[in-house]
Amino acid sequence: MLNKGMTEKDLFSFFTHTKEEDLDHNYILSSMCTPPHPIAVKAHSMFIETNLGDPGLFPGTASLERLLIGRLATLFHHPTAGGYATSGGTESNIQALRLAKELRKEITTPNVVVPESAHFSFKKACDILCLEMRTVPLNNDLRMDASKAAEIIDKNTVCLVGIAGTTEYGLIDPISELAAIASEQDIFFHVDAAFGGMVIPFLDREIRFDFLLPGVTSIAVDPHKMGLSTIPCGCLIIREPDMLNTLNIETPYLSVKQEFTLSGTRPGAPVAGALAVLDYFGVEGMRAVVSGCMQNTLRLIDGMETFGIQRAVTPDVNVATFICRDIPDRWKVSWTRRGHLRIVCMPHVRRDRIEAFLADIGEMYA
Ligand code: PLP
Numbered sequence: 001m002l003n004k005g006m007t008e009k010d011l012f013s014f015f016t017h018t019k020e021e022d023l024d025h026n027y028i029l030s031s032m033c034t035p036p037h038p039i040a041v042k043a044h045s046m047f048i049e050t051n052l053g054d055p056g057l058f059p060g061t062a063s064l065e066r067l068l069i070g071r072l073a074t075l076f077h078h079p080t081a082g083g084y085a086t087s088g089g090t091e092s093n094i095q096a097l098r099l100a101k102e103l104r105k106e107i108t109t110p111n112v113v114v115p116e117s118a119h120f121s122f123k124k125a126c127d128i129l130c131l132e133m134r135t136v137p138l139n140n141d142l143r144m145d146a147s148k149a150a151e152i153i154d155k156n157t158v159c160l161v162g163i164a165g166t167t168e169y170g171l172i173d174p175i176s177e178l179a180a181i182a183s184e185q186d187i188f189f190h191v192d193a194a195f196g197g198m199v200i201p202f203l204d205r206e207i208r209f210d211f212l213l214p215g216v217t218s219i220a221v222d223p224h225k226m227g228l229s230t231i232p233c234g235c236l237i238i239r240e241p242d243m244l245n246t247l248n249i250e251t252p253y254l255s256v257k258q259e260f261t262l263s264g265t266r267p268g269a270p271v272a273g274a275l276a277v278l279d280y281f282g283v284e285g286m287r288a289v290v291s292g293c294m295q296n297t298l299r300l301i302d303g304m305e306t307f308g309i310q311r312a313v314t315p316d317v318n319v320a321t322f323i324c325r326d327i328p329d330r331w332k333v334s335w336t337r338r339g340h341l342r343i344v345c346m347p348h349v350r351r352d353r354i355e356a357f358l359a360d361i362g363e364m365y366a
Pocket residue numbers: 032087088089090091093119121163165166167192193194195222234
């Protein structure tokens with residue numbers, strides 16, 4: 001720590017220089033986050049000091065969290081579902097598995113069954129919770145093989161996981177089939193829709209992945225990805241709100257006596273940001289955002305294929321992957337574990353950026 005404080009001028013001059021080291025979003029094609037919508041920033045600033053970890057002190061902000069969860073529950077076709085705002089998909093996934101384990105306390109060697117494509121947060125969750133992680137291979141189309149999942153499940157399985165919008169390929173697992181297996185075997189079924197949860201409900205074609213399927217127990221969804229909120233804002237939505245109370249622990253010195261959340265102190269600001277975007281856009285506005293991202297994804301795939309760079313898969317959501325060796329240096333892209341070029345067409349990746357990228361690719365490959 002500095003002995004003598006800096007002047008505000010020096011401090012912000014230092015911050016300005018340091019921030020210039022960050023990459024320019026105009027060239028970021030690899031991220032599942034995007035600059036927040038100005039409405040989210042305004043709402044965030046308004047609630048900057050609020051702490052949902054002590055909700056009795058901030059009953060107004062706590063009511064916004066309930067509204068946000070209610071909006072998402074309704075979007076996912078179960079208005080009476082419950083849940084809470086997390087720090088993102090990782091925390092939502094950890095908590096879902098923690099809940100599933102707690103509900104089957106009698107099992108001494110619990111396992112969870114996840115697709116090979118699962119986000120690495122499940123590895124963290126299993127490490128922390130001492131769960132055996134059983135990985136289900138994917139079909140040729142890189143979606144989870146539901147029949148293999150059924151084979152791998154056994155009497156010690158506390159949770160089955162399906163992904164609605166995989167991180168690497170933007171694919172949706174056969175959620176209906178998995179939900180049926182979970183129902184039949186009476187297993188907790190968690191859908192990781194951290195990315196897809198703010199995309200799939202707004203697509204032109206209907207894809208079932210939510211509480212309309214009776215077997216779905218919980219859903220992870222991240223407003224801080226396609227929901228254009230400020231970071232950090234994830235949500236864990238649970239079909240039966242009371243289930244969450246299974247995780248309650250005593251909180252003697254707070255304004256509430258018990259909590260089921262993982263974090264103690266929780267920011268109200270991004271929750272206000274997330275709700276602000278949802279209410280500002282409404283379903284129609286979100287459809288327009290998603291439609292723009294999907295059109296850009298298709299244009300990118302089409303453009304790449306005209307240069308002979310084939311798609312790796314046809315995605316369900318706005319993640320495009322290609323069989324490609326190299327791309328021009330100035331673009332920040334990512335590569336999947338299978339070695340495919342991966343580009344996420346987030347809202348900041350506008351059509352002019354796609355065209356600029358294609359022009360660069362054209363020079364390299366044409
Ligand atoms: N689940 C999926 C499907 C994701 O794509 C991601 C992140 O990209 C996560 C979970 C983890 O989310 P977070 O980085 O917000 O913790």
